[in-house]
Amino acid sequence: MFETKERFKKDFMMRLEQREERESLHAAYSVLSEMVKEWINDDWQANKRVQREEAHKQLYYFSIEFLTGRILGQNLMNLSVHSLVSDGLEEMGFSLAEIEEQELEPGLGNGGLGRLAACFMDSLASLGLPGHGYGIRYKGGLFTQVIKDGYQGETPTHWIDEKEDWGMRQEELAKNIPFYGNVHLEVQDNRLKPVLRNAVWVKAVPYDMPVVGAGGKTVNTLRLWQAESASYPLPEGMEQDFYQQAVSEISDRLYPDDSQQAGKVLRLRQQYFLCSSSLQTILQERDYPLSELPKHVAIQINDTHPALAIPELMRLLMDEQGMVWEEAWEITTHTISYTNHTILQEAMERWDSALLEALLPRIYMIIQEIDRRFREKVLEQDLDEAARKKLSIIEGGAVHMATLAVVGSYKVNGVARLHTDILKMREMKELNDYFPHKFHNITNGIAHRRWLVKANPELTGLISSAIGDEWIREPIKLHGLNPFAGDPSFLQDLQSVKLLKKRQLAEWIRKQHGAVIDPESVFDAHIKRVHGYKRQLMNILHIQLLFNHLHSDRNFRPHPRTFIFGGKAAPSYHFAKQVLKLINAMADKVNNDPLAKNHLRILFIEDYSVSKAERIFPASDVSEQISTASKEASGTGNMKFMMNGAVTIGTYDGANVEIVEQVGEDNAFIFGLSAKQVMQFEKEKNYFTNDTLAHDPELQLLMSQLLNGELSGGEGNVSYIKKQLVDENDPFFVLKDLQPYRKAHERLLSVYEEPSAWLGISAVNIAQSGIFSSDRTIQQYSDHVWNLEELTNHYT
Structure with a gap:
């Protein structure tokens, strides 16, 4: 491997000049990846030799x-060598970030x-x-x-x-x-x-x-x-x-x-x-x-x-x-x-x-x-x-x-x-x-080097300026940030980092999707595989409740929120595909409504992937972890959000339970049925959708709007959703948990409007996230x- 930036630049340019279209980003990617493979190979072969010789x-x-x-x-x-290579490329007129985008x-x-x-x-x-x-x-x-x-x-x-x-x-x-x-x-x-x-x-x-x-x-x-x-x-x-x-x-x-x-x-x-x-x-x-x-x-x-x-x-x-x-x-x-x-x-x-x-x-x-x-x-x-x-x-x-x-x-x-x-x-x-x-039990974990150090270098720098960089090698040492949860100077810097990441995501969305979102709004993200138990349906129905409330109550003018969805439905999973259609239909309606668009915005990120997740996690304020209690094995998105300072709104399910144990109930927004209650309903078969709807006019109106196709561009687009909610008696308790979910959002928004309190919660989440590194798991x-x-x- 090279020893200095100048040596890297010389080697890079020598190789690049031998390529056709040498000024293209793809040629730059090809050269750089070739160099990295060569740097790695010697250690790779030596590693194999040591493992054989030492009989590990x-x-x-x-x-x-x-x-x-x-x-x-x-x-x-x-x-x-990421910083060295990035600086060297910049001096030669290349952007490492743009070169990385060339990789399939x-x-x-x-x-x-x-x-x-x-x-x-x-x-x-x-x-x-x-x-x-x-x-x-x-x-x-x-x-x-x-x-x-x-x-x-x-x-x-x-x-x-x-x-x-x-x-x-x-x-x-x-x-x-x-x-x-x-x-x-x-x-x-x-x-x-x-x-x-x-x-x-x-x-x-x-x-x-x-x-x-x-x-x-x-x-x-x-x-x-x-x-x-x-x-x-x-x-x-x-x-x-x-x-x-x-x-x-x-x-x-x-x-x-x-x-x-x-x-x-x-x-x-x-x-x-x-x-x-x-x-x-x-x-x-x-x-x-x-x-x-x-x-x-x-x-x-x-x-x-x-x-x-x-x-x-x-x-x-x-x-x-x-x-x-x-x-x-x-x-x-x-x-x-x-x-x-x-x-x-x-x-x-x-x-x-x-x-x-x-x-x-x-x-x-x-x-x-x-x-x-x-x-x-x-x-x-x-x-x-x-x-x-x-x-x-x-x-x-x-x-x-x-x-x-x-x-x-x-x-x-x-x-x-x-x-x-x-x-x-x-x-x-x-x-x-x-x-x-x-x-x-071995609770899952995430690679903090990718999901924090690489995905969020600005937050990484802020954390290291406060507690040193030993946490990168020993992530449990992130707990050293706890005293800074009440430090106004640190919290102001934390707010600046979050706003920067939100602006970066907003600019990427503008370029990729042609959509304009407000970085000053609450970024509320629900990004994961689309499934009944993960309850994307409950999220979008809640947004319709907000939409209805905006139009029925002149005094209801909440802080602007951008709801970000991303995830894929299995090709043969018709229910999930109808939920995606519903989300996109709702986005068209809400984003173009003269009143609602000032307070609500819905964005669906097409073809969600790891690289897109690396942009979304650092920019998010709110982490949607709203699975039906007892159904989510662990979740790891919840950990990635937490590590980047997003605050959890969710059920006591999967690793959410352990996240709340780490941060305390005051630093997350938990709602809904417990796993014990869900399993009891399932065992005794004594939950009925009609009981939930009977005394709730808001939910009755919502169900009418949903089932008549008003929200999705036609009744045919909700046939499988209707089957699950009505014919199968709402097996994932979407309607049962919907109003408690709404109330949790109201609590969340009231805290968000107190910046010092919200930022303190964010800091505690970062500080307590080290235990969820996959280093600990492994x-x-x-x-x-x-x-x-x-x-x-x-x-x-």
């Missing part, structure tokens, strides 16, 4: 998503699950721990969201540029993955061995991306698998064109539509493709006896998507390595650990037994045997039939993947204390009763699950 235990993190965001700027930050954002995730995995990769490397990610290289990403006439459309995300990709193709490390076929028992080496005949084989080719830790000392690897045609003969009757199309689909799109059988098959193929290729690699690269695998390897499966790692590891140990069942099971159940991310039944994956058996016949045989042996043990317990069913892996013609994941893991964790308690007491009560030693995993050792740094 390795973590392998299996995840169907890795939402990395743009990579160039973060690497510059973690290499500690990797389409490797959807929301919190994928972003969490990326934050974990950052923290593992920054803490000097040997941890690597395994995922899939989706060529078409999730999808690019296009809003037309208020409706969501989806197009592929073309993010891969082979010439400038951060991933390095490793052809020599490719693996072959079998699907379909028939299992035959054959005698080999004096034992019966299952052999798969007439299989359809797929080649998995790895692309390795370096993951640079803070300070650049540790460089781990994110390995992404791409599906390609294998050089095996096709089964009789299968055409080459059909085969190639089927192969390309595996690494084409994240979360294919599984409302039809073809989508279900594809999802299952993706999951096995990830697990088999990754496990084959881990076993092949070892230089120790297989019996010692748990001493050298920890495998974390991120939710149920990689749960097939359990039977696949058993297959490899028994069929390929010749182990007996008992030895293979002992190794498997001491190597794999499982993170649960949801209590929603729709996300607790269940695969049709016939489908799984046809696609993965040997894997299904192993799952059957795991289930049979576990049932035998369960029968020894004094349990009723209902409990035994809850403990069955195969039940009702389906394979229950969460049950398989628990039975085959040595540790199972939830991702916030409330979430873990619900798992243990309700959703997985029988499993927790049977395996009380397995279940524990250290807990390392200490209590993985037992990793920090790498030595003598190779640097």
